[in-house]
Amino acid sequence: MTSLWLDRAEAVPDDELPAPGAPLDVVVVGAGLTGLTTTLLLARAGLRVACLEARHVGAVTTGHTTGKVSLLQGTHLSRIRRHGSESTARTFVDASREGMEWLLRFCDDHGVATQRRAAVTYAATTGELSAVEREHRVAGSLGLPVAWRERLDVPFPHVGATVLADQAQLDAVEVLLALAAQVREHGGTIHQGRRVRSVSTSGDPVAHLEDGRDVRARHLVLATGAPILDRGLHFARLEPQRSYALAFAGASDLDGMYLSAGSDSRSVRDAPGGVLLVGGSGHVVGRTRSAQAHVEALRRWAGSHWHGVTETHAWSAQDYRTHDALPYIGHLPGGGGRIHVATGYEKWGMATAVVAARAISGDILGAEPSWAKPLHRRLPHPSGVAEVARFNLGVGASLVTGAVRTVRERLPGTGGPAQAYECGVVGVCTHLGGLLRWNDAEDTWDCPLHGSRFSRDGEVLEGPATRPLRRRSADTPG
Structure with missing residues (x-):
């Protein structure tokens, strides 16, 4: 199952590994949006930084995203508010806004196409209506100019929606290619096919590679989805979720990016060239009798509402849900403040990955954004x-x-x-x-x-x- 984005992407050239003993300031593990943005921010600051990727650039979550960049994120804000304070929720919105603005500014500066669209969280049935109404109230209370709509110009059933204008969509792999080019322009290096097996943390962190080589630096960043080194037991506080996406040719343009509020969600957006993307039908990883049944359910739903379109791609993506809907961004315990981790984006990584990259690079450089400290790991709220x-x-x-x-x-x-x-x-x-x-x-x-x-x-x-x-x-x- 190859995503629409990866199927048409150019290969990223590779760099030679640093020579044994070569001085490095930072090693970043993972070449998705978090890893490459972190690498670029540190390289721009003049640090010697290398990005290690086990497979290829965009191989995991970023290469399989639906590419929505939005501050209205399904019913995510009301879930954050349910588990934490209004102050924490406002901090998350402020951080996400800066992450979104940074990403879209980067795209404008480096020729990555984006399309402005309204973000829409809708109720497919009356049973979902209260959740959408709650999200509408919370989003408004946090300063987002959402509008309520009883009817949408779409072919699928709905009974109400909250709408946030002037959000964006893009091809996430195009972003990664632009980031990779900028990393090299600023002196950073990218090393694909280099899986990190383990990390030593006595003194400077050392990444031990699958091929037996070691890479040492003053700091190490784990931008790998679930952390591959987990002294903080992050895996015990993360729920891995898998969802599916289909691309169809021959569709009309849409004026919004749509996401239903139900547990069996439906995500809809267009892409340039008459392409329709339909996603959803998710489940916890490894806890379904048939993953193919989820794909077929999504296919049937799309076929019942769009006619005359032709399926061209089917793929899936994985991301991690946290106990309080906020990402984990900070130091890994036992790493002496030199091992940094980011995970738990809950399928909203296009903005949150940049939030994590800016927080981690700011920490390393001694210039954290004002919103970073409140988002560092907290003790769980009772809920x-x-x-x-x-x-x-x-x-x-x-x-x-x-x-x-x-x-x-x-x-x-x-x-x-x-x-x-x-x-x-x-x-x-x-x-x-x-x-x-x-x-x-x-x-x-x-x-x-x-x-x-x-x-x-x-x-x-x-x-x-x-x-x-x-x-x-x-x-x-x-």
């Missing part, structure tokens, strides 16, 4: 404690369910250990030992515990895991 408990109850249930499947699923093709046997790998996650579930939409192994994903042959695709699945030998127990 957030319940969310953390719910996340971990889900993990516990997956452990029990996985143990039952070990006994029951013995036939090839059922998605369990027997299918792993047929593929020649051991179906146990190399992160914390979760029993993997077969993803029938993407031919991958997905971990229901913390979202690590592996190819059919066991290579790491994403998540906190850094090592491939074990190969099954003749004497491996079945």
Whole structure:
């Protein structure tokens, strides 16, 4: 499943790794929007900075986003307000506004096309109406000039919507290509196909690569989705979520970017050239019997409302939900203030990734934005404690369910250990030992515990895991 953006993107050239012992100020791990923006901001400031990417630029979340840049983010603001203070919610809006403005200014300066659109959170049914009304009230109270609409000029059912004008959409991979070019222009380097297996933290951080080489710097930034080094147990406070997207040719332009408020959400936007993007149908990673069924549900929904369009691409994306709807941005415990982490964007990474990059680079440079400190990790609000408990109850249930499947699923093709046997790998996650579930939409192994994903042959695709699945030998127990 290749995204519309990655399918037409140029390859990013690679740089030679720094020589052993070469002085570096910062190593950034991950070449998505967070990683490359952080790299650029530090390189612009004159620091010696290298960005390490396990696969290729945009390989994970950024390359699979729907590319919406908005301060109205579904029902995200009302969820932040439910778990925290109005002051915290205002800080998040202020930070997101600066992140959005920085990104769009960068696009204007470097020839990346953007389209201005209204952002719309809508109720598809009367059951969703109260959630949209709540988001409308919260957004207004936080200073966003939202407008209420009873009717929208769209072909799908709705009963009310809150609308924020003058937001934007773009091709996220075009942004990454422009960032990569600017990184090099300012003396930074990008190294693809360089997976970090582990990090040593005594003294200056050292990234240990899969090929046995080491890269040392004064600071290390983990911009990898779920942190691959997790002394803060971030994975216990994150819920990995997967959602799907379809692109269709032959559609008319839309004047808005639409997102429904229900748990089985529908996201709709256009793209230049008569392209329609429909997304949603999400679920917690590895906790569905059939990922393909989610894709088909999305396909049926699109087909029932748009006629005469032709599907050209189908893909999926992964992001992480936090207990209080705010991202985790700050220092990793035990790293002496030199290991920085950003995660938990809840599918709104186009603005939040820049927020994280500006906060982390400001911390390293000694010039944090005014909004950065309040967004550093907090103790959970009482309502957030319940969310953390719910996340971990889900993990516990997956452990029990996985143990039952070990006994029951013995036939090839059922998605369990027997299918792993047929593929020649051991179906146990190399992160914390979760029993993997077969993803029938993407031919991958997905971990229901913390979202690590592996190819059919066991290579790491994403998540906190850094090592491939074990190969099954003749004497491996079945």
